[in-house]
Amino acid sequence: MVKEQISVFDIFKIGIGPSSSHTLGPWRAALQFVKSLKKGNKLGITTQVKIFLYGSLAKTGKGHGTDVAVLLGLSGYDPVTFDVDLIDSKIKQIRDSRELRLAEQKVIEFIYTDDLYFLYNEILSYHPNGLTFQAFLNSGKVFSETYYSVGGGFVVKEGEEENLDNQVALPYPINTAAELLAYCKDTGLQIHELVMANELTWRSELQTKAGLLNVFNTIKECIYKGCRTNGILPGGLNVARRAAGINSKLLGNVDYKNFDEWVLLIKNTGKEFSNILDWVSCFALAVNEENASFGRVVTAPTNGAAGVIPAVLMYFIIFCDEQSEESLIRFFSVASEIGSIFKKGATISAAMGGCQAEIGVSSAMAAAALTDGLGGSQEQALMAAEIAMEHHLGLTCDPIGGLVQIPCIERNTMGAIKAIAAAQLALQGNPGQAKVSLDAVINTMWETALDMNSKYKETSDGGLATNIPLSLPEC
Known part of the structure; x- marks a missing residue:
């Protein structure tokens, strides 16, 4: 079993409030999903995106800004550098125009009330903070990924173990x-x-x-x-x-x-x-x-x-x-x-x-x-x-x-x-x-x-x- 390796910068992350698990984590998950679309050459052929928030992300998502976070993440904005004074205007623009510019590149129709789901009574088995992104492609296929925001801005993609990308040979591996x-x-x-x-x-x-x-x-x-x-x-x-x-x-x-x-x-x-x-x-x-x-x-x-x-x-x-x-x-x-x-x-x-x-x-x-x-x-x-x-x-x-x-x-x-x-x-x-x-x-x-x-x-x-x-x- 691979041991989790945590850097000082995993504990101290620069981001945007109000919640690391309900704002920063979902924001980073959305960025990862857009990255997957790019990597698979699917961004240009995406015609629609739907977002499903489960469990705690649904129940306290609006109060914690989860909806705001995923929309800004899908838009390709970085929570470390994004101007916090622009949050309200960007979200208003997305909702009023009914358009979302994926990764600041691909414009798709996005209707907040139809394409963002708060599933209050559904909890995924891995963690209470689950969210799923679905991209509908012009080929008729659907590309889907599920993520879990496990606290402190840490994100785990379904089917992958946590924090494997950063594996190194630590001189002092510490777990206790x-x-x-x-x-x-x-x-x-x-x-x-x-x-x-x-x-x-x-x-x-x-x-x-x-x-x-x-x-x-x-x-x-x-x-x-x-x-x-x-x-x-x-x-x-x-x-x-x-x-x-x-x-x-x-x-x-x-x-x-x-x-x-x-x-x-x-x-x-x-x-x-x-x-x-x-x-x-x-x-x-x-x-x-x-x-x-x-x-x-x-x-x-x-x-x-x-x-x-x-x-x-x-x-x-x-x-x-x-x-x-x-x-x-x-x-x-x-x-x-x-x-x-x-x-x-x-x-x-x-x-x-x-x-x-x-x-x-x-x-x-x-x-x-x-x-x-x-x-x-x-x-x-x-x-x-x-x-x-x-x-x-x-x-x-x-x-x-x-x-x-x-x-x-x-x-x-x-x-x-x-x-x-x-x-x-x-x-x-x-x-x-x-x-x-x-x-x-x-x-x-x-x-x-x-x-x-x-x-x-x-x-x-x-x-x-x-x-x-x-x-x-x-x-």
């Missing part, structure tokens, strides 16, 4: 926390050094570091924009954005021209406990308000949990005075390894495991990275990840109205605060006395996911989604 710790002890390398050694099999160290700094720049832009943008989030819930208001209240009437000036002002607000709590919450809110607005974010490891790691990273930079490029790269490297272990041993998909698979995993990733960055040992870093996840076990995914807003946005603040608390506990603790290992809590998380009722797995069929009476407009 125990294996990670064993490599550290045997080699004397730190966690981030093991990660970098593995990354070197895919690209140069210079390329990896440049890529991670680009990830950080995307996070900076997202936080900075989110902390300066007021208004109401889209989707019909009428949720007011709060980060900008908190930012203004905490800073007062001061001027700043860029991110660096802003950070310096925040540093000068002091290190009182309540002030730090307010800022960490503000950072997390800022990211996920951007995410909810179809903004550009970084999966960490998902879009729904995209605010946890940025908030903890900002805490690390501003209140722990750690802002060198090397410390940032180390932070991302450690966090990514923890995330990859969770994905291999359990899941990072809320449709499979509830919100414990998103906020819980991101909190564990952030806790480990922060512990490592503050000088903790490898054992303490893994201990911090375990503590963070242990106190997210069983967390359900029950988005009101199928939107990544309530309770998702606030949950990022809670995940960030728990990560910081877990790091402090681990730094003051003795891993040798710990009763629960990280591998044990990962296994427990997976068992909990299997036992969890499906209505609490990103369907909006249970929890807050059914106890808060709302009347939302049809998207």
Whole structure:
């Protein structure tokens, strides 16, 4: 059996909100389908395309922008570079003109209400997030492919194993926390050094570091924009954005021209406990308000949990005075390894495991990275990840109205605060006395996911989604 190999850039993907599994994943699946049409010389003879969304993708697809994502993906646009300010106009153009330009080349008739199907009561066996594309050819034949968006923007094509295109001979193949710790002890390398050694099999160290700094720049832009943008989030819930208001209240009437000036002002607000709590919450809110607005974010490891790691990273930079490029790269490297272990041993998909698979995993990733960055040992870093996840076990995914807003946005603040608390506990603790290992809590998380009722797995069929009476407009 081929072991899954996960790069730091598989965990930290640049994309567009509001969901990695329901927006970014389907977008990438649509791009893959168009690529298949091109490869088989079928693009030019395609006369019609139909899209079928199954299970969780159907039930919360409109709230998560799945319909938007697949149309933009079929159009050939890249979620990494596509101008987020053009999303609404592009979708309106497709719906009003009743035309879709496949891969920006082949124009076909496309009627949104007739060619896009939300199959609410049908779930494919491999994963709750399934979607099928059908291309009708002028020869009378139909070309069809099915994909699964398995969380964090990862996509699996039916009939293929996950992540096989990137197979290399890793010097340190890691599937469990125990294996990670064993490599550290045997080699004397730190966690981030093991990660970098593995990354070197895919690209140069210079390329990896440049890529991670680009990830950080995307996070900076997202936080900075989110902390300066007021208004109401889209989707019909009428949720007011709060980060900008908190930012203004905490800073007062001061001027700043860029991110660096802003950070310096925040540093000068002091290190009182309540002030730090307010800022960490503000950072997390800022990211996920951007995410909810179809903004550009970084999966960490998902879009729904995209605010946890940025908030903890900002805490690390501003209140722990750690802002060198090397410390940032180390932070991302450690966090990514923890995330990859969770994905291999359990899941990072809320449709499979509830919100414990998103906020819980991101909190564990952030806790480990922060512990490592503050000088903790490898054992303490893994201990911090375990503590963070242990106190997210069983967390359900029950988005009101199928939107990544309530309770998702606030949950990022809670995940960030728990990560910081877990790091402090681990730094003051003795891993040798710990009763629960990280591998044990990962296994427990997976068992909990299997036992969890499906209505609490990103369907909006249970929890807050059914106890808060709302009347939302049809998207």
